[in-house]
Amino acid sequence: MSIPLHKKIREDLLQKIKSGEYAENDIIPTELELADIYGVSRPTIRQAVQSLVNDGYLEKRKKRGTVVTKPKFQQEFTHVIESFDSEMNRKGLAPKTKILAFNVVKANEDVAENLRLKKGEQVYKLIRLRYAEDKPVVLVTSYIPYRLFPNFQEIDFTTEKLYKALEEAGYPVSAVARKLEVIKSDETTSDLLDIEIDEPLFYFHTQGFAQDRVPVEYSISKYRGDLNYFVFELSQ
Known part of the structure; x- marks a missing residue:
């Protein structure tokens, strides 16, 4: 079966982009x-x-x-329960994690509500900067109930996946x-994610539940708007 002309042209344009013939920020020829x-x-x-616009190569x-x-x-985590590392590896991209902070704090009202705890109860606060191909992609702040996981501070989350650690803990x-x-990036976020101040960010609030809807994770994730797009899959 012959390949449609528009697909052949797409692949030729893509090859020109990847080879640098059309470099980043270049204006390609008009449609005419x-x-x-x-x-x-x-x-x-x-x-x-x-x-190519849909795939992020052109704008x-x-x-x-x-x-x-x-x-x-x-990013497919909107409809798949999967770790960042697993998703990046599946796509052939090298993931890396930098731990910015990992300590025990008292839950504020928002965290307590999302983890169904009393305000002031102890929680782990884990802040990670996640990379794909050496580019900072997402800043994630995760809260985990301390009473369910008293030995979590022994875990090295630069290499260990959070969801795997939760599973191994039962x-x-x-x-x-x-x-x-x-939202728009502030000075701190723009510095960490290597973007300009006021650049758009995808801002996700995630609650992770174990069996019987027991909340075991509450995470706040800030994804770079210029490097990410999300797939939402619905079925009837």
């Missing part, structure tokens, strides 16, 4: 120019270009044209609830 170069109609070019900008951008990482995460917002 590309139609002339490839000898096809503008709708065919439009399909090829839109596919359409008003008054400038279509610009070469950094490809975004597709509380595997079987369900999650997530809330998504979009």
Whole structure:
């Protein structure tokens, strides 16, 4: 079966992007120019270009044209219970974790509510900066009930997966609830994630539940808007 023209053109444009012929921030030729170069109609070019826009290789900008951008990482954790490391490895990307803080604190009102604890109860506060291919992708602050996991501070979370540690302690995460917002980065977050101040961030609140809806994790994750996009899968 022959490959559709728009897919052939997409692959040729992608090869030019990956080889550096069209470098990051370059403006590619217009639809009319590309139609002339490839000898096809503008709708065919439009399909090829839109596919690369959808995958994060190109971005359409008003008054400038279509610009070469950094490809975004597709994040599927909105509908899959999976660790960041496992997801990155599955996609062929090298994950890395930097621990910024790991200590025992008293739960504030928000944390206590999400973990169904009394305000002031002890919780672990674990702050991690997660990388993919040496790029900082997400800043995650996780809270875990201390009384359920009294030996957690012995674990090295630079290499150990949080969900694996919860499972080995007898509380595997079987369900999650997530809330998504979009916020702007502040000075601290922009410095850690290597972005400009006021850049958009995907801001997730996650509750992880073990059997019988026992909350064992409450996490706040700030994903770079320029490097990530999320897939939501619904079924009826």
